[in-house]
Amino acid sequence: MDFVNILLEKKDDGIAIVTINREKALNALNSDVLDELAVAFDELDKDDSVKCVILTGAGRSFVAGADISEMAPLEAAQGYKFGKKGMDTFMKVEKCSKPVIAAVNGFALGGGCELSLSCDIRLASSKAKFGQPETGLGITPGFGGTQRLIRTVGSGMAKEMIYTAGIIGAEEALRIGLVNHIYEPDQLMDEAIKLATTIAKNSASAVQYSKSAINNGVQTDIETAMEIERSAFGLCFATEDQKEGMKAFLEKRSPEFK
Template identity: 60%
Template sequence: MSFVTLEKKGPVGIVTMNRPEALNALDKQVLEDLNAVLDQVENDPEILVAVVTGAGRSFVAGADIGQMSGFTAVEGKAFGAYGNGVFLKLENLTKPTIAAVNGFALGGGCELSMACDIRLASDKAKFGQPEVGLGITPGFGGTQRLARIVGVSNAMELILTAKTIKAEEAQRIGLVSHVYPAEELMDKAIELANAIAANAQVAVRQSKAAIRRGMQTDMATGAAFEAEAFGLCFATEDQKDAMRAFVNKEKITAFKNR
């Protein structure tokens, strides 16, 4: 049995962290299962957008403390490197990803949500990086992504105090885009995913890549990558069809995604 499942609803792939008896805590096996599912998402042409969520009352409560407690320094570094590699794969998927944070997103769970492109939260969700209270640093990208998303001061406060914040506070500082009642979260996430899937996918993926690349580099380099992405789109059938329709005051009904 895999601790990470993949379900398809039309063009949307729903990736569910499925270890509810442990609040979906991340051990090596869960990370390996997630790694395999991400390959499935990337390689399935029917999946245009992925939604990542958790089974039960937790998104991901963190890395598995029981497994980590006996690590040596060498084993800790190896575990952090592996988890970081999986989350980098998630971040760098060509397809857009939405985190539907349904409950606890602590430590590795907060880091998992931050590796997604867009974050939506239930009003029951809670976020935090509690690692310093356990004598460690965040290990799966938390020290890097959190500052990029919410700014250095907010990231420093969250990480150095190890405090947990509610969904409304996470929205206020820009960690999540929207907060919904728990019973509406998945419907809203799938609605957003379908809205993205309805657009020209070459342009969608190039836009994602340009944003991701720009966040890692200087403005001039990012602008040069954007120019390449912009130009590439003019070689697609979707660009020709959509602009022809616009000029003719028509409405395009579907994209070919090529």
């Protein structure tokens, strides 16, 4: 697929960068953008050379939200279908076997906040703004916001953000646990690449098993979650990475994972 609304760069060090590139529309998510994101993450999921993914936006916005001009005329059945498209696409991001880092460079509102929530780790520019303003538009969050936000910042704060349609800055996002770190705008991508590089140096299979165990376990009771972890732990011992990692430790050298 030839991408029109996103940029996909694969670097030699195992890092891929996906940039939503509708700068004039503040990277608003329409059906075309969602389709391209779905294709890109399917490709990244299957590419063994990719160890970590960075997702960001062009210009001064990460994603300013879903495209209101596309949503405004929709009837109930069409709204359901559009919501499903967004949810399905974001689920591909969440379930991508590679860790995904959101480099939130500006506005992350509505669908943009929800897209960042589907990523594993969120880094924010000091100028970033987060919010779920949908109730001010007469709708609910529709791309996973009512579910992922509560799992990230807790029930009370998620409800306050959604009910008030308020917008918060990077410092407040850090305080409530919505983002991991804040950086100055000109340092954000360098720091995202630094973090991705650190992740990419570790065992890809171990990182992938860890992501799967975390994402699947958090949805279940503790006993089921422990079984999920035991299974992932056991599977690691069938990999060359486990052999190499422990051999390197015993030989007091850096591992060379393949």
